[in-house]
Amino acid sequence: MYLQIYCCKISSIKMKDTAFKKHISRYLKNQLQAEEKQKLDNWLDDLAGNDSFDGLNTAEKAETESRIYKQLTDRISKTEKSISLSIRLKPLLKIAASIALFTTLLFIFRVSLKEVFNIGQYVSIRNYKGKITKTILSDGSIIWLKGNSKLDFPIKFKGGLRKVDLDGEALFEVAKDARHPFIIRCGTLTTRVLGTSFNIKHSINKTEIDVLTGRVFLSSKIAAPITLQPNQKAVYCESKKTLIKEARPVLEIAELTKGTEYNMFFNDARVEDVLHRIEKKFEVEISVKNPKLKDNLITADFTDQSLINTLNMMGEALNLDFEIEGRSVILKNKV
Template sequence: MNNKELKTLIDKYLKGALSAEETVQLEQWLDAMADEQAFEALPEAEKEAARTQGYERLLARIDKTSQPAVVRRLFTSARSVRIAASVACLIIAGFLFKNSLLNVIAPHRLTAMTSTAGKIKKHILSDGSIVWLKGNSKLVFPVTFGSGSRTVTLQGEALFEVAKDAAHPFRIHCGTLTTTVLGTSFNIRSTGTETQVAVLTGKISLSAPQSEKIILLPNQQATYSEPAAAIAKDQNNSTSVHELTKGTEYDMAFNDVRMADVVPRIEKKFDVEIDLQDAGIRNNLITADFTDQSLKSTMEMISQALNLEFEIKGRAILLKLKKES
């Protein structure tokens, strides 16, 4: 695909006329622009240099009538030999450009994450919901949720901490069982023929074809039988909270704990970096339960308890003493 054809596809997308076949065609072209494994293998310094310079250079290339042959040769050789420093920025720029353009062309496209046996993989969805995917499982989800309901598909087991949004219900499809929530935390485990749902906080509803809807409250569990198409509440909730949350950052309760120990826990859970503007904050003690709270709510609770103020800039958080009025 040359750049003229690419522009045509972009124009069709903006007019709402891009077909599924053309979307695949576009993604295949973008796949040819970069090598993700090569990108990940590069030194951090080269990655950072490309982030600030390579993207703009590649955008400028799009305005040309055709893709220069020399660029094609550079990318081809980079797949067969060790990456030379002279082409590193081109490869990185291509990889970043592919993902940036896809986010424009198909922001709600589906993607997937998987976890291996004995491992837990965490992912923060576009709405701020956190998913801990447990061993041998797969989650299919949109890169960015649209204006309707937030819908994902689960195979296996995962612990969900769903961001509260009453206007956009969160739905998990697990076989023919649908779990609907507004903002809560719960665990789902599916074996293919049976799905068990355990609620930690909030309220959820379970529904399936030819089965009555069931509401679950905190500390309640239910099991859905796929062959029988039946949902039943478990009378003996034998699965403990500790067992369901083991290996995750879900538990965020602190009792007289130094902020120096609290901050790393928050950073790990939300994938952020917290900058304490005053070193004395590290020694402050805090007693609070941030479990099932969003990042913003967590920082608001800390600020109120310790008379601080904060500012969130992307994944960076500034936490400092509140100015006296």
């Protein structure tokens, strides 16, 4: 089953409860006229933007939506057995909020967010706007999905490979794991890495790969495979059956990483400011046992580092130990 998260917002349109209930009933029976359906979609879009979800990370949002989906399909099947349930997840999510399930369900979901998903479930993130969307995968990899793009990935990776599907453009910061290669499928092109950072821009007939760090292996059934090193670029053309390294260098890193938190270089920065950046990038909450540490200055480069590596580097620089429990991180002086 695929869960879909739509990264877009539409302005608020008010609708009375009685009218809304009638529209919902007709919507589920596929009886709405085009104009009525658009009005309902617009109104529901406003509900979907409820900021109650802002504190959840990608996996938690997906679990919440999955549970809402199940609650809704169970309820609908009891009252409208003849209604087709082949409905987009987003309207279902929005309907849930609208029929007063939202508050109760959200409380239940927050209590049980740490439960493990069934392996094999997938999330589909679609970014139809220009704003970049950050996704943190179960292995710690970070993907910055750019405008007009779609990313499919499993809630939990299984087996020996970590596989995702991309349509559009994204910047990848892949967590290092030599035993579990990371695979990105873009049409007929496969990108394979162990742990590195790179940008992929995929369209109908053309795919561009810009490597920032590490090695990237590219392969296709219709072209000879190649390997890219840092600061190298390749272009894949499906119609011409070509996969070649470009003579020109990759785009400026600042251009490829614009709108992301990829750059984590700090020069004489206050520890407190650095910690805020780490919290934002990795979606964690950091507490410091010794408040005086926050005023210290630090110069370090945490770019393309995992959360664990970043904390280890900070620990070495400031003589700190750390503990991680879920999304909470505690920093304390070494004994």
